[in-house]
Amino acid sequence: MNQVNSPKTKVAIIDLDSGNLLSIQTAVEQAGFEMQTVQKPEQLDDDVNVLLMPGQGRFAFVADQIDALGWRKVLLDWVGAGRKLIGICVGMQVLFESSEEDPGAEGLSLLSGSIKRLRHPKAPMVGWAKLNSYKLSMQDQYAYFVNSYAVPDSEYCTAKVVYGDLFCAAVQKNNLYGFQFHPEKSGSFGRELIAYVCEQ
């Protein structure tokens, strides 16, 4: 921990009023990055180069907050310009088109696919699972999950896990990253992953 990273990296955490941000803020700070927490796009500092979007709770709530706080176009333009966006948990799910959880709600459609309910009697999935990943940053690491819904396999999937069905635990398309698990709660592996992905 406490790696000294390039002073050029500044991470903005998007506060969608969807869960406590303390752990993710701590993780970003301890990784040595400049950090700010923003509710609205106009609050973004000019020198921010990484957007991090955590999300807990329902798909529709997070999707609605993205619209209510004015993020939709900003996020689409940001990713369109090749800049880095990292979605965590429901923050990853809204990168896709829609969700079985809230059929009317619109995701960002930055990735194609729809979120499905996990078919397992114990819901939500809570706990640690080993990632099946070809990425050295995640290969055979244990990650902490809290979710009832997930993305089925995607062409941009970088890590897979089985809970009733096989689902996508992580995705990456160029500078767009998604993690269904909680890296900020996944011990030293998760903290190193946050540092690595923000810095890359």
Next chain:
Amino acid sequence: MFANNNMLDKNKTYASDLIPRIIPCLDVALGRVVKGVNFKGLVDMGDPVELAKKYEEQGADEIVFLDIKASVDNQQSALDMVYQVATHLSIPFAVGGGIKTINDVDKFFNAGADKVTLNTAAVQNPALISQISTKYGSQSIVVAVDVNKNDEGELAIYTHGGSQLADVNYQAWIDEVVDRGAGEILLTAMHKDGTGSGFDCDLLQSFGANFPVQVIASGGAKGPQDFVDAIVAGADAVLAAGLFHRGEYTVGDIKEYLLNNNVKVRK
């Protein structure tokens, strides 16, 4: 009773990559970890953050903090501790003790807790389980069920740290806890607690693999084989205190033993 996913076949085996969790439990009073559950003669065991970090480094999957003096204590010390833990741990943690209202719960979540644990308050006011589940999600609430077996072999529920018999039927209470949206049941078999004769594996087995919430086994762990037995009997997680605090085993020792007995754990 299957409140969730009732379209699933309860006789089927569902694939899962989830692994059993090992959870050290810390008793806290006035912001310090203490030994002994009586109000008199509490022995100071140290700083909760330092001890929790030690267990995290040993490989703990989660930590539970029970504030045993919360009911007579100024709640601020508990909230300060939760904030300190949240900014120093990188694994999930639950807090319990003295929670009575949704307002108490809000304070603990705002301070950074991942989950709350209820026992007496859940029995006295079961609607609180539903309130928390609706507001924060099932994953945020663990209901501690203290169960004792009498001479006739009947199971009964206890509250107030195991001192008072509750006026609820065992099975009806388990069903209600699930229906109201608890994400996990922390099951303490009082007739096994402190006996050093292991967990109550028959009781754990009675839940079955497709029980709709996770079951954490608590009470009775004397050594590593007890962890193996509890997990084989179906526990999703095992919570223990004494054998870790006394330094008899590290979390790493327990996990090593589990791995050697073909139980997958996170190392």
